Amino acid sequence: MDSGQTLRETLHQSITFEDGLALDCGRLLPSLTVAYRSYGTLNADRSNAILICHALTLDQYVAETHPLTGKPGWWDTVVGAGKPIDTDRFFVICANVLGGCMGTSGPSSPHSERPHEPWGTDFPAITIQDMVRAQKRLIEHFGIARLFAVIGGSMGGMQVLAWAALYPQMVFAAVPVAAAAYHSAQNIAFHEIGRQAIAADPFFYAGRYWAEGVTPQRGLAVARMTAHITYLSEAALTRKFGRRLQNASDLTVLGDRFEVESYLEHQGSSFVRRFDANSYLTITRAMDLFDLAAEHEGDLANAFGGSKTRFLLVSFSSDWLFPTAQSRAIARALNSVAANVSFVEIMSDKGHDAFLLDEPDFHRTLSGFLAGCAEHARLL
Amino acid sequence: MDSGQTLRETLHQSITFEDGLALDCGRLLPSLTVAYRSYGTLNADRSNAILICHALTLDQYVAETHPLTGKPGWWDTVVGAGKPIDTDRFFVICANVLGGCMGTSGPSSPHSERPHEPWGTDFPAITIQDMVRAQKRLIEHFGIARLFAVIGGSMGGMQVLAWAALYPQMVFAAVPVAAAAYHSAQNIAFHEIGRQAIAADPFFYAGRYWAEGVTPQRGLAVARMTAHITYLSEAALTRKFGRRLQNASDLTVLGDRFEVESYLEHQGSSFVRRFDANSYLTITRAMDLFDLAAEHEGDLANAFGGSKTRFLLVSFSSDWLFPTAQSRAIARALNSVAANVSFVEIMSDKGHDAFLLDEPDFHRTLSGFLAGCAEHARLL
Numbered sequence: 001m002d003s004g005q006t007l008r009e010t011l012h013q014s015i016t017f018e019d020g021l022a023l024d025c026g027r028l029l030p031s032l033t034v035a036y037r038s039y040g041t042l043n044a045d046r047s048n049a050i051l052i053c054h055a056l057t058l059d060q061y062v063a064e065t066h067p068l069t070g071k072p073g074w075w076d077t078v079v080g081a082g083k084p085i086d087t088d089r090f091f092v093i094c095a096n097v098l099g100g101c102m103g104t105s106g107p108s109s110p111h112s113e114r115p116h117e118p119w120g121t122d123f124p125a126i127t128i129q130d131m132v133r134a135q136k137r138l139i140e141h142f143g144i145a146r147l148f149a150v151i152g153g154s155m156g157g158m159q160v161l162a163w164a165a166l167y168p169q170m171v172f173a174a175v176p177v178a179a180a181a182y183h184s185a186q187n188i189a190f191h192e193i194g195r196q197a198i199a200a201d202p203f204f205y206a207g208r209y210w211a212e213g214v215t216p217q218r219g220l221a222v223a224r225m226t227a228h229i230t231y232l233s234e235a236a237l238t239r240k241f242g243r244r245l246q247n248a249s250d251l252t253v254l255g256d257r258f259e260v261e262s263y264l265e266h267q268g269s270s271f272v273r274r275f276d277a278n279s280y281l282t283i284t285r286a287m288d289l290f291d292l293a294a295e296h297e298g299d300l301a302n303a304f305g306g307s308k309t310r311f312l313l314v315s316f317s318s319d320w321l322f323p324t325a326q327s328r329a330i331a332r333a334l335n336s337v338a339a340n341v342s343f344v345e346i347m348s349d350k351g352h353d354a355f356l357l358d359e360p361d362f363h364r365t366l367s368g369f370l371a372g373c374a375e376h377a378r379l380l
Numbered sequence: 381m382d383s384g385q386t387l388r389e390t391l392h393q394s395i396t397f398e399d400g401l402a403l404d405c406g407r408l409l410p411s412l413t414v415a416y417r418s419y420g421t422l423n424a425d426r427s428n429a430i431l432i433c434h435a436l437t438l439d440q441y442v443a444e445t446h447p448l449t450g451k452p453g454w455w456d457t458v459v460g461a462g463k464p465i466d467t468d469r470f471f472v473i474c475a476n477v478l479g480g481c482m483g484t485s486g487p488s489s490p491h492s493e494r495p496h497e498p499w500g501t502d503f504p505a506i507t508i509q510d511m512v513r514a515q516k517r518l519i520e521h522f523g524i525a526r527l528f529a530v531i532g533g534s535m536g537g538m539q540v541l542a543w544a545a546l547y548p549q550m551v552f553a554a555v556p557v558a559a560a561a562y563h564s565a566q567n568i569a570f571h572e573i574g575r576q577a578i579a580a581d582p583f584f585y586a587g588r589y590w591a592e593g594v595t596p597q598r599g600l601a602v603a604r605m606t607a608h609i610t611y612l613s614e615a616a617l618t619r620k621f622g623r624r625l626q627n628a629s630d631l632t633v634l635g636d637r638f639e640v641e642s643y644l645e646h647q648g649s650s651f652v653r654r655f656d657a658n659s660y661l662t663i664t665r666a667m668d669l670f671d672l673a674a675e676h677e678g679d680l681a682n683a684f685g686g687s688k689t690r691f692l693l694v695s696f697s698s699d700w701l702f703p704t705a706q707s708r709a710i711a712r713a714l715n716s717v718a719a720n721v722s723f724v725e726i727m728s729d730k731g732h733d734a735f736l737l738d739e740p741d742f743h744r745t746l747s748g749f750l751a752g753c754a755e756h757a758r759l760l
Contacts, residue, residue, distance in 0.1 A: 185617040189609045192644055193573070193602060200598035202582035218580035222573060226606060229569045237565040261572045320700075 007274060010067050012060070012096070012103030013037060017137050021098075021105075024127040030112040034138045035103025036060050036095040039079065040087035042142065048379055049144045050085060051135060052094040053152030053159035056283055057224070057275060059102040060094045063087070068274045077358055084367040089374075090148065097159075098134040099126050099282040105134075107278030108210070120278055121207030128155070128290045132162045139170070146170050148377060149370065153177035153355035154322065155283070158290050161330070164311070165292060165303040173373040175366065177314040178355045180326035181300050181333070182291040187321065190230050191284040194223025198277050207278055217272040223280060224271040225264040233318035233351030293333075300333035307334075310376070311341040312369040314362060316354040342369065387654060390447050392440070392476070392483030393417060397517050401478075401485075404507040410492040414518045415483025416440050416475040419459065420467035422522065428759055429524045430465060431515060432474040433532030433539035436663055437604070437655060439482040440474045443467070448654045457738055464747040469754075470528065477539075478514040479506050479662040485514075487658030488590070500658055501587030508535070508670045512542045519550070526550050528757060529750065533557035533735035534702065535663070538670050541710070544691070545672060545683040553753040555746065557694040558735045560706035561680050561713070562671035567701065570610050571664040574603030578657050587658055597652040603660060604651040605644040613698035613731030673713075680713035687714075690756070691721040692749040694742060696734040722749065 014035035021032040037060045042049060052062055052075070063079040065072060079085045079092055096104035107123040110116070139147060150163045150171050157179020164174045180187075198204055201219030205212050229237070241263065296302035311334055315327035324345045331343040346362045348354040355362070374380075394415035401412040417440040422429060432442055432455070443459040445452060459465045459472055476484035487503040490496070519527060530543045530551050537559020544554045560567075578584055581599030585592050609617070621643065676682035691714055695707035704725045711723040726742045728734040735742070754760075 184614060185621050186609065186612075186614045189605075189617060189644060193606050193609070196598075196605060196645070197577050197580070197602050200577070200581060200602060218576075222577050222580060222602065225569075225576060226573050229566065229573070232566075234564060234566045237569060241565050261568070264569060264572055265576070 007068065007101060007276060008108070010102075012067075014103045015138065015141055017141075021130070021134055021137070023124050023130050025125050027124045029105060029124060031105070032098075032134060032137065033103065033105045033109065034095050034098075034134055035100075036093055036138055037062065037064065038094075039063050039092040040090055042091040042144070046142070046144045047146065047148060047377065048089065049091045049093060049139070049142070049147050050149045050151060051139065051147050051163075052079070052085070052092060053131075053135070053150065053156035053163075054094060054097065055152070055154035055156050056227070056287065057271065057280075058156075059100065060096045061102075062092070062094045066274075069270070074356060078363060078366070084363045085151065085370070093138070093142070095135050095138050097155075097283065098131045099123070099279055099286060101276035101279040106276070107207075107282055108276045118210050118278075120210060121281070123278065123282055125289075126282060126286050128158045128162050128286055129166060131286065132159055132166055135159070135163075136167065136170070146172055148379060149173040149175060149373065151175040151177070151366075152179075154179065154352065155287050157322075158287065161292055161303075162290075164307060164309050165296075168304070168307045168309055171309045172377055173310045173312070173370070175312045175314065175369065176327075176330070177362075178316055178319055178322050178327075178352055179313075179330070180322045181293060181303075181330050183288050188288045190226060191288055193226045195281055195284060197222035197226070198281060204277065207281075209277065215272065216277045217269070220272045220275065220277045220280060221265070221269055224267055224275075228264060228267045230321045231351060231353045233320065233349055235318060235349040236351050236353070239349075300330065301336045304334055304339055305337050307337065307339050309339070310373050311339060312365070313341065313343040314355070314365065315343075315345045316348045316350065316352070316359075316362075317345055318349045319352040319354065321352040387448065387481060387656060388488070390482075392447075394483045395518065395521060397521075401510070401514055401517070403504050403510050405505050407504045409485060409504060411485070412478075412514055412517065413483065413485045413489065414475050414478075414514055415480075416473055416518055417442065417444065418474075419443050419472040420470050422471040422524070426522070426524050427526070427528060427757065428469065429471045429473060429519070429522070429527050430529045430531060431519065431527050431543075432459070432465070432472060433511075433515070433530065433536035433543075434474060434477065435532070435534035435536050436607070436667065437651065437660075438536075439480065440476045441482075442472070442474045446654075449650070454736060458743060458746070464743045465531065465750070473518070473522070475515050475518050477535075477663065478511045479503065479659060479666060481656035481659040486656070487587075487662055488656045498590050498658075500590060501661070503658065503662055505669075506662060506666050508538045508542050508666055509546060511666065512539055512546055515539070515543075516547065516550070526552055528759060529553040529555060529753065531555040531557070531746075532559075534559065534732065535667050537702075538667065541672055541683075542670075544687060544689050545676075548684070548687045548689055551689045552757055553690045553692070553750070555692045555694065555749070556707075556710070557742075558696055558699050558702050558707075558732055559693075559710070560702045561673060561683075561710050563668050568668045570606060571668055573606045575661055575664060577602035577606070578661065581657075584657065587661075589657065595652065596657045597649070600652045600655065600657045600660060601645070601649055604647055604655075608644060608647045610701045611731060611733045613700065613729055615698060615729040616731050616733070619729075680710065681716045684714055684719055685717050687717065687719050689719070690753055691719060692745070693721065693723040694735070694745065695723075695725045696728045696730065696732070696739075696742075697725055698729045699732040699734065701732040
């Protein structure tokens with residue numbers, strides 16, 4: 001299954017905008033490349049496009065075998081022929097986010113002034129809104145004036161909210177799943193653990209590891225492990241592992257013993273093969289900076305005033321990273337400006353990760369919402 | 381305030397038992413040193429002793445200036461003349477736990493066969509019960525047949541439970557605070573993040589950092605930061621920091637920006653001065669292994685059958701590390717064997733850390749319980 005390719009060798013479908021992208025930090029990214037995948041067919045009036053926004057460590061390989069890991073697409077259960085996001089009906093696009101490492105401009109792409117070197121930590125600090133602006137370039141390139149829907153979970157949900165706030169006229173329907181309108185102090189703290197672990201790795205070389213031909217694998221693995229705990233509920237961790245010992249007789253201090261430890265280590269070590277450490281720093285920082293209300297005089301409702309977009313908010317009951325209360329706050333803000341909003345809390349004990357897993361109630365809700373919106377959009 | 385002393389230079393009051401200690405792992409620790417502090421006066425019939433069991437990263441300096449940090453004792457608000465644990469009335473003892481680094485035998489004490497070297501990672505794997513057995517030696521040394529009370533929070537609460545299970549006749553009253561009868565999969569996972577971060581530090585040298593004259597400071601700091609997040613509630617983190625930026629204009633990827641980050645970094649870096657990395661590995665492992673029910677045919681009630689000890693269980697409503705449900709499960713087990721048990725959930729939004737903070741309801745509950753027990757014990 002595994003292609004044996006390394007992160008740097010892998011080629012991605014992409015398009016480059018030579019005029020670059022003006023960023024929130026005030027800098028201009030001199031040239032913007034957006035890597036993407038698409039599924040299904042764009043109809044004649046270009047009205048059936050769904051943009052999927054991916055989460056922190058995912059990428060554009062939504063519904064096909066991943067070129068590096070050989071694993072199925074991360075939303076294979078949701079996107080495909082006859083599935084909730086039906087590729088027989090919709091033209092589905094997913095772009096690697098700005099700052100990512102799967103082909104879109106990011107810390108591992110060539111530096112604008114020293115093209116034989118990657119940007120590394122010289123890559124500008126970016127925001128969720130910058131990611132959305134990069135996606136908008138791609139959408140315009142396809143000649144799409146209005147997206148039928150923008151859908152995404154976790155950081156993808158943040159992008160959905162930013163799309164709806166920045167370009168309401170381009171978004172007919174918006175589905176932020178397991179999302180939040182800002183990153184909480186606890187969320188920032190967990191990210192900071194990961195960043196400190198990466199910075200503490202002797203192979204980090206202040207972000208210039210690429211020049212040394214190494215990667216800060218152990219630090220990045222610790223970052224991934226930390227994040228992974230926050231993606232699972234206590235119940236999911238317990239169900240998966242409980243307190244099962246691997247080698248109950250081997251009572252030593254440094255050896256592996258609990259199954260949960262080996263699992264985390266596996267999560268960490270498989271991750272470092274497919275992710276760039278500087279991308280991790282850049283993207284986590286973008287999430288931390290996200291605070292939609294703060295950009296609208298402290299009132300989230302102001303972000304959506306007059307919006308005609310149809311919203312479906314989905315949360316999962318055991319998600320403690322982006323808990324239901326966060327989605328409810330968004331629903332309240334939308335209600336206060338009389339927006340069209342549905343809000344569903346799915347009962348699940350799988351934690352934040354539930355949006356990626358087999359959750360029939362979520363999938364049925366999504367199918368139903370899209371069917372209703374398609375009727376309203378006269379998308380036959 | 382700061383003494384300027386290093387961890388290794390600091391001297392502690394201690395007693396050594398040359399016959400050593402038989403451990404759960406089957407090994408004999410050839411010589412056992414227990415460092416301790418005491419407050420108040422032991423009465424003539426030696427019936428007024430209270431043993432305080434400390435948490436993971438605390439030590440025996442309960443109610444006096446810490447010799448290394450110059451800070452007040454960690455339970456200064458609870459222990460002292462006229463305070464809930466009244467040193468005018470009780471003889472209060474606290475011992476550094478087995479495996480610790482403040483004078484009790486642990487990875488940084490001299491190796492039994494190579495006394496010019498510390499044990500390091502050769503120090504045996506220990507359990508919470510081993511810690512209790514070491515404390516029992518100290519209590520017997522004082523000629524105390526029965527402790528009036530054993531009190532402790534977090535890992536200290538685990539020790540209280542182990543005391544009550546192992547030596548019920550020696551414990552008149554037991555107060556496990558913010559405790560649990562086992563370490564959950566999530567708890568183990570958070571510890572494992574810390575251990576991986578320590579192991580990933582280039583200055584760890586597979587635990588032989590002492591031979592190189594260095595310490596794995598950055599890894600240990602990441603471990604401390606991770607643990608620290610679990611000690612605070614989301615509300616406490618938000619109240620302390622919210623999303624306040626330190627330098628809002630400085631939009632770079634690697635620079636500090638959120639106050640919560642600087643705070644965590646401070647927590648991490650001040651910790652490494654007073655704590656040994658191998659101790660951290662040893663003690664977190666002991667916590668992970670703790671599962672009182674598993675040692676009693678899977679039924680926690682069996683641990684306490686026939687117990688005459690008077691229990692006060694205390695939990696805090698916003699503690700997500702050792703949540704109320706864990707204390708309630710202990711209360712249920714005690715009730716099922718008709719033990720004498722009170723259980724109080726204190727409403728607090730300070731998270732697990734609440735047991736160390738100014739919580740008047742908790743302090744009043746503790747005072748009242750001890751007063752009642754003193755009456756029953758005819759301690760006048």
